[in-house]
Amino acid sequence: MAVIKMIWAQDKSGRLGTGAEMLWHVPADFKHFRESTLGYPVIMGRKSWEALGEYAPLKQRRNIVITRNKDFLAEGGEVAYSLDEAIALAETTSDLVWIAGGATIYQEALEVADELVVSYLDLDVETNASVVYAPKIDANDWVLVPEESDCQWREKSGDARWKVAVYRRRR
Numbered sequence: 787m788a789v790i791k792m793i794w795a796q797d798k799s800g801r802l803g804t805g806a807e808m809l810w811h812v813p814a815d816f817k818h819f820r821e822s823t824l825g826y827p828v829i830m831g832r833k834s835w836e837a838l839g840e841y842a843p844l845k846q847r848r849n850i851v852i853t854r855n856k857d858f859l860a861e862g863g864e865v866a867y868s869l870d871e872a873i874a875l876a877e878t879t880s881d882l883v884w885i886a887g888g889a890t891i892y893q894e895a896l897e898v899a900d901e902l903v904v905s906y907l908d909l910d911v912e913t914n915a916s917v918v919y920a921p922k923i924d925a926n927d928w929v930l931v932p933e934e935s936d937c938q939w940r941e942k943s944g945d946a947r948w949k950v951a952v953y954r955r956r957r
């Protein structure tokens with residue numbers, strides 16, 4: 787069984803995105819995402835895949851896109867029809883698998899993930915668009931790993947200061 791890690795960035799209210807537009811520009815966090823996931827399979831929902839736009843497929847990673855649409859083609863990526871199927875596909879080539887969103891897939895994968903890598907952004911996005919939110923991290927299920935987490939904000943990058951917290955599932 788592969789280790790399953792989830793990675794996301796959220797604003798102070800837990801917002802993840804709108805699907806249509808990028809809500810922030812924090813290049814250092816993009817770099818953190820890239821460096822964390824490079825070389826490993828990344829699993830994402832169809833809407834997140836589409837939100838990547840010109841950045842899809844994420845380079846040097848197996849991109850596995852989950853959809854219920856049997857006709858869907860993910861150019862440069864692979865398609866799976868359930869989270870379980872996506873994980874099984876990813877496990878054929880890697881003992882570490884990243885779940886890269888969005889809200890629907892994070893919520894579903896919260897049951898099976900071993901670790902959460904969360905970037906907290908020091909900003910509150912103002913938008914009239916409907917947004918999706920990060921899953922709630924229940925302290926009964928997840929424990930912070932202090933040696934892998936920031937206690938201070940990292941230097942501002944683009945729109946915001948940011949810090950990373952790593953949570954491991956309580957066993």
Ligand SMILES: NC(=O)c1ccc[n+]([C@@H]2O[C@H](COP(=O)([O-])OP(=O)(O)OC[C@H]3O[C@@H](n4cnc5c(N)ncnc54)[C@H](OP(=O)(O)O)[C@@H]3O)[C@@H](O)[C@H]2O)c1
Nearest residue numbers: 794795803804805831832833834853854887888889890891
């Ligand atoms: N801030 C961050 O770190 C971060 C990271 C990733 C994404 N995002 C943002 O999150 C937003 C998208 O999130 P979202 O929740 O709207 O969509 P999503 O989770 O990316 O994708 C949802 C789609 O995945 C497919 N799906 C979900 N569960 C499934 C299942 N059990 N079996 C088969 N297919 C399934 C369905 O595709 P079909 O409709 O095709 O069947 C569903 O419509 C975007 O704005 C994106 O930019 C933010």
